[in-house]
Amino acid sequence: MCEQRKQEFTIVGRSERKVDGIALVTGKPKFVADIDLSNMLYVKILHSPYAHARITEINTSRAEALPGVMCVLCSKNTPSTRYTTAGQGYPEPSPYDTRMFDTKVRFVGDRVAAVAAETEEIALQALKEIEVHYEELSPVLSVDAATALEAPIIHDEKDATGIFDPVRNISAKIDINVGDVKQGFAESDSTVETTCETQYAQHTPIEPHVVLSYLDEDGRLVLRTSTQVPFHTRRIVSYVLGIPLHRIRVIKPRIGGAFGTKQEILLEDLAGLVTLRTGRPALIEFTRQEEFVSARTRHPMRIRVKLGAKKNGILHAIEMEALSNTGAYGAHSLTVLSNVGSKTLPIYNKARNVRFSGKAVYTNLPVAGAYRGYGAPQGYYPLEVAMDELAGKLGLDPIELRRRNHIRCGESSPIFEEIGEGREGVAQTINSCELERCLEIGARRIGWAKKRGLRTRNGPWIHGLGMSIHMQGSGIAQVDMGAATIKMNEDGSFNLLVGATDLGTGSDTILGQIAAEVLGVPLSKVIVYSSDTDFTPFDVGAYASSTTYVSGTAVKRAAEEVRGQIVGVAAAMLESGMTNLTIKDEQVISIDGRSVTLAEVCQRAMYQVDQFQIGATESCVQDQSPPPFMSSFAEVAVDTETGVVKIVDYVAVVDCGTVINPKMAQGQIEGALANGIGYALTEVMLFSSTGRVQNATLFDYKILGALDIPPIDITLLDSYEPTGPMGAKSVAEIGINAPIPTIANAIYDAVGVRLTKTPFTPERVLSAIRSHSV
Amino acid sequence: MKIELIVNGKQQELDSAPGETLLHLLRRIGYKGVKKGCESGDCGACAVLLDDRVVNSCLVLAAKADGHRVTTVEGLAGQDKTGELHPVQEAFLEHGAVQCGYCSPGMIIAAVDLLAHNPNPSDQEIKEGISGNLCRCTGYVKQIEAIRIAAEKMRKSADV
Amino acid sequence: MALSNLKEYVRPDELDVALSLVKERGTSARVIGGGIDLVRSSSPDIETLVDLSHLSLSYVRQTDKGVAIGATTTLTEILEAPALENYLQGVVVEMLHQVGAPPLRNLASMGGTLASAHPWSDVITLFLALGAQVTLYNGVTRMVPLSDLYASRALLSPAIITEALLPAYAKGTAAAFMKFSRTKFDIAILNCACLISTQNGDCKGVRLTAGGTPQLATLLPAAAEVLLGRRLNQTSIGQAAGIARETTLVRDDLRASGNYRRELVYAGVKRCLTCVSRQLSGVSQ
Secondary structure, eight states: OOOOOOOOOSSTTSOOOOTTHHHHHTTOSOBGGGSOOTTOEEEEEEEOSSSSEEEEEEEOHHHHHSTTEEEEEEGGGSOOOOBOOBOOSSSOSSOBOBOSSOSEEOSTTOEEEEEEESSHHHHHHHHHTOEEEEEEOOOOOSHHHHHSTTOOOSOOOSSOBSOSBGGGTEEEEEEEEESOHHHHHHHOSEEEEEEEEOOOEEOOOSSOOEEEEEEOTTSOEEEEEOOSOHHHHHHHHHHHHTOOGGGEEEEOOBOSOOTTTTSBOSSHHHHHHHHHHHSSOEEEEOOHHHHHHHSOEEOOEEEEEEEEEOTTSOEEEEEEEEEEEEETSOTTHHHHHHHHHHTTGGGGTTOSEEEEEEEEEEOSSOOBOOOTTTTHHHHHHHHHHHHHHHHHHHTOOHHHHHHHHSOOTTOBOHHHHHOOSSSOOOOOBOSOOOHHHHHHHHHHHHTHHHHTTOOOEETTEEEEEEEEEEEOOSSOTTTOEEEEEEEEOTTSOEEEEEOSOOSSSOHHHHHHHHHHHHHTSOGGGEEEEOOBTTTSOOBOOSOTTOIIIIIHHHHHHHHHHHHHHHHHHHHHHHTOOGGGEEEETTEEEETTSOEEEHHHHHHIIIIISSOOOOEEEEEEEOSOOOOOEEEEEEEEEEETTTOOEEEEEEEEEEEOBSOSOHHHHHHHHHHHHHHHHHHHHTOOOOBOTTSOBSOOSTTTSOOOOGGGOOOEEEEEOOOOOTTSGGGBOOOSSGGGGSHHHHHHHHHHHHHSOOOOBSSOOHHHHHHHHHHHHO | OEEEEEETTEEEEEEOOTTOBHHHHHHHTTOTTSOOSOSSSSSOTTEEEETTEEEEGGGSBHHHHTTSEEEOGGGTTTTTSSOOOOHHHHHHHHTTOOSSOSSHHHHHHHHHHHHHHOSSOOHHHHHHHTTTSOOSSSOSHHHHHHHHHHHHHHHHHHHO | OOSTTOOEEEOOSSHHHHHHHHHHHGGGEEEESSOHHHHHHTOTTOOEEEEOTTSSOOOEEEOSSEEEEETTOBHHHHHTOHHHHSGGGGHHHHHHTTSSOHHHHTTOBHHHHHHHOOTTOHHHHHHHHTTOEEEEESSSEEEEEHHHHHHOGGGGTTOEEEEEEEEOOOTTEEEEEEEEOSSSSSOOSEEEEEEEEEETTEEEEEEEEEEOSSSOOEEOHHHHHTTTTSOOSHHHHHHHHHHHHHHSOOOOBTTBOHHHHHHHHHHHHHHHHHHHHHHHHHHHO
């Protein structure tokens, strides 16, 4: 067991209001497209109508001749550099298989050309004037077609790098062995095996991708963009366009949601090139249709899980084999695949024999990328369904089976070391884990003992209960880096400058809370700014649940350094030893009760004696990635006449270490659960026989609305992660792992059918019920 | 064509092409609080009050709004010149109902309409009131709570 | 630009002026109610829009014949109308709560809804079951059953819908509506409605409809027929639902398969009839 180190906090642990909240609720122009620049050009993109084709000829002269058209871009007049759109740490573990405009198109929606014009209407008109001749190639529209013998080769270009096996359409591959699973299964008393398949699903931030580019007074390229990764954007745009990095400035204003889809460089290269070519500001906004077709999706996967256990219910062998569809390009193909195993298997660390293998294959379908959960939701589905089956087979309560097997404080898993982000991982011991309490509290709150297995009937409705447990990580150990700068102003306020990228999560607020806590000031005295590559220090960006843990630690360190400087100045003012001083309520107070205000400290440092700027920049790279943990429970009612699954109640109990801001942490979990419930029940991208997205609208791609949300009961456990800032871990992703297996298991409890394909549409559920009872 | 709108209490005579939507026009003249999310009435980010009812401004031709009152999120705070937030805005802030804030203007407008016509809504009625406003960040829990609390507050101040 | 070729937006003060505009401009002119479909269509063919909002056609009135609803009345105004609160146990209100969401219901007009005739329309599915009549104006005013409008769309060219009438029904009549959709803010993947009038507890008049099949709602005469002269009970309801399942024309679209819709017809008809049966036994007690 780990010790609980309780600390008393003043600002941390309080549901402070969002620092950017007033501007947001009053509709201030905080988002990318909310500023008007004179002389701005509108850019529209011509997308491929074919899933797989070679462009044999492209003629843009008629489009160029159209009055008002300023620039037409295509493969003929743009850089041919291969790169990855994935905004990841450098060098990126994703293959360089993308070109700004290629001579081959690989999915319906791929870039063919772009027009910049005086108005949107002219740009759209000009797109129609571009003549393109295609040589159609046979499209590869499923993972099975991609892996079939003599399948068409999607990436036959010679200049791509980092593709595992282009000839066999394999973007990435992984194979990890711990112990010997074959022998492990032979030694097991009981085994179960299940294969689950997940669908093409989309992030659908309410603000689609948007970028505004312009040249500043010194001719530098400024990209004001809706991104999770401003620094990666700067690096990748510099590389693709072949211009020096120092000639680019990336500004991230407020972001209208992202969930991973804005961890990609999808438009910035294009807007930047238009601006460089024309000298004029350029705006590119994806329409909702383009967002569906040409942005990013979650990797659809088919995953087989086999579990072997001893009679006592202790897991002895786990085998997980994943087949991932990365779509036309390999953005995040290896790393998402890795996470299928690395974020799931350590939770059952008792198994001595573990194999995780998989491949990510190319298809001529929309491109998959980073999406909240990053492979873990796909992995937990078969794992937690198999655990439910195993419990049944062993005659154990599913909670009891988890209790006997889950990881605990002070323990480790070889998987941590085996699987990293596209390379080996980092060994780590769990320093905080409240899974036992998560299980106990969750079971109580859902009424597990009373309600499960009863199959209570109410007309055509039958009730059932299901559960699952989960972990995620907090950043990527030894990869993710965050830095923070704090400088003091002479009224006793502070500027906190972070590269960490608040994309609506509230990270500006919680980072501000961490700084305010250390500096002994109210949050209102911390002016938080994120992010601008010219002014804020480097941060990899907002992904992998890294901000609270990694960037938060950088903020804490910077604040501590600044605090030290303040105390130093105050010591001179109060003629006291530094150790006799404390900072509280915006004052430095000595042991004998004398005090100076922070404003006075800064005024002295700025204007009077031994002048210097009180301030510091600190960085953080962590050696571990402490997982948040959760238990998830649902009561469902299944309509046996229509197959409709209604969630009657949802309970989640989460251990994310110290909770910096309770309302915001709850909000992260509620949002992730809502997204996950939609992923489980309604969301699915549908394709025509030629690979075209058939439901590229919010009219027919159904995300949940307010009326669809079940009662959600969240408990945040009091927990403490010794390596985290103020004891905190991260919390943004974990919730999305839970709904699919939890609901699947609840449906099984209700009607006795195992759903192995998402989403659990009424039609699919009804058909499963019917074929079960026949 | 020339149209007249009263936007947030201010009468304006504007030029508008006959096919221009109210969303396009409002953003063009500076009301950037009106957000564009789908331009097909499916998300509610562009919601404004037309006279006193919430509508998706992407589905309203500016010409149709000619001669009518339009209220955007920018017009809710400080209508009494104090700059004070509308109780719904206040509640959204206080109760964690805002995450990225992109759907907030539309949802706040929908809530203002709801509470103007139904000062004491049930949770079900609150959900229905914002059912046309999609949010991808929150799961709606905090918005529902915020609207419930704003309603209470507004009822109390109406009683005074 | 939503309607890129739109040239004029007219708001006549008289119905005759509106009609003559529609006649003169031919297919390039459209009558606009809420305008949702017109804006969504982004049709380049539309050059003239004739807005009916100055014709005093926004009303919901109780008359001796039933409840009259003016063409430009929004769905919200209908939903909030006192005259419909108790009409057939509030079935119209209950249906309207399930149509779209407030920002759409505040725009959508009754006339536009009937004229657009979306195959998934909840309003049309219920109004057909209720035996709604529509008033058309093409220089003269005439009232036709709503079903005629869909039997022959020629009735609308050129004519303007000015009113819908939901007939008054005697005691012993009840109606129900049922919608199936993927999320709550969604169009129906199938909807059903029924209206039953009884005499001494036996079904005397029965009208069943199903819409979003994915075609526009139609009556289900064979299923209705089996109930005539019988009491509503588990057996008769099951029989009617079974016949509806077998006889309703359904097909696949991206929202659901035809086979699944068949099951929804069964469940929908069964539930509508069960609901009506409950209402009727409540009345007789």
